[in-house]
Amino acid sequence: MSLAAARLAQERKAWRKDKPFGFIAKPEQQPDGAVNIKKWKCYIPGKAGTPWEGGLYPLELRFADSYPDTPPECYFPAGFFHPNVYGTGKVCLSIVNPQPIGSWKPSITLAQILVGIQELLDTPNIQSPAQMPAYQCYRTKRAEYTQLVRKQAAQYPPLD
Amino acid sequence: MADETVKQEQKHITLIVKNQVGEEVQFKVKLNTVFEKVFKAYSDKKGVQNTKFLFDGHRIKATDTPADLDMEDGDTIDAMLEQLGGSQRLSQ
Numbered sequence: 001m002s003l004a005a006a007r008l009a010q011e012r013k014a015w016r017k018d019k020p021f022g023f024i025a026k027p028e029q030q031p032d033g034a035v036n037i038k039k040w041k042c043y044i045p046g047k048a049g050t051p052w053e054g055g056l057y058p059l060e061l062r063f064a065d066s067y068p069d070t071p072p073e074c075y076f077p078a079g080f081f082h083p084n085v086y087g088t089g090k091v092c093l094s095i096v097n098p099q100p101i102g103s104w105k106p107s108i109t110l111a112q113i114l115v116g117i118q119e120l121l122d123t124p125n126i127q128s129p130a131q132m133p134a135y136q137c138y139r140t141k142r143a144e145y146t147q148l149v150r151k152q153a154a155q156y157p158p159l160d
Numbered sequence: 161m162a163d164e165t166v167k168q169e170q171k172h173i174t175l176i177v178k179n180q181v182g183e184e185v186q187f188k189v190k191l192n193t194v195f196e197k198v199f200k201a202y203s204d205k206k207g208v209q210n211t212k213f214l215f216d217g218h219r220i221k222a223t224d225t226p227a228d229l230d231m232e233d234g235d236t237i238d239a240m241l242e243q244l245g246g247s248q249r250l251s252q
Contacts, residue, residue, distance in 0.1 A: 017234045024217035
């Protein structure tokens with residue numbers, strides 16, 4: 001087993017024993033039943049008391065063979081409305097950006113990444129926008145921004 | 161072969177049920193125990209109704225068993241309050 005695969009198996013084990021409430025994270029299951037440990041399907045719940053509340057946001061983590069030396073790439077669905085998410089859905093966040101731009105460290109766990117991204121939802125970094133629509137709306141029309149965030153939350157209802 | 165199956169089913173595992181505020185209740189169950197029993201024990205203990213139980217994002221059915229869901233010792237389950245957004249539609 002490669003180093004990346006071994007670490008990911010360990011992350012999965014740790015996750016099953018202790019995970020943040022309401023979050024989901026598991027390696028992708030292929031149609032033939034085989035598990036692809038390099039691609040994880042995750043869901044992040046919006047924090048209570050924020051306009052993101054009520055949404056369960058799908059996030060895909062893609063791990064390279066060089067993980068954990070390099071961070072996973074984290075993707076919301078394309079077009080996701082948030083100032084620090086690129087048009088492709090890719091999340092721009094210090095803890096999942098490689099050094100020296102970011103602050104990724106191999107010791108960062110999956111739970112830390114997912115909780116970090118949950119935190120980012122309601123606390124965007126406006127100094128480093130990744131898309132225009134959400135950035136401009138946040139800057140100039142805050143009420144409308146909040147409205148759009150609520151609308152987006154409704155588009156991602158909890159699984160049942 | 162038959163003996164082995166019986167042994168497997170009688171094995172106990174501990175499951176941890178966690179709620180929104182992080183409170184945990186542990187249950188020692190057999191792999192072939194139906195969840196209906198766990199649900200009942202949980203609501204009796206916590207005094208709550210209308211709870212849904214999620215494992216790996218799937219809602220656990222009363223008829224499921226830990227073996228059905230490939231559960232292992234120490235696995236965690238989320239206990240969420242059933243809630244409905246918005247207000248109920250008023251009749252006209």
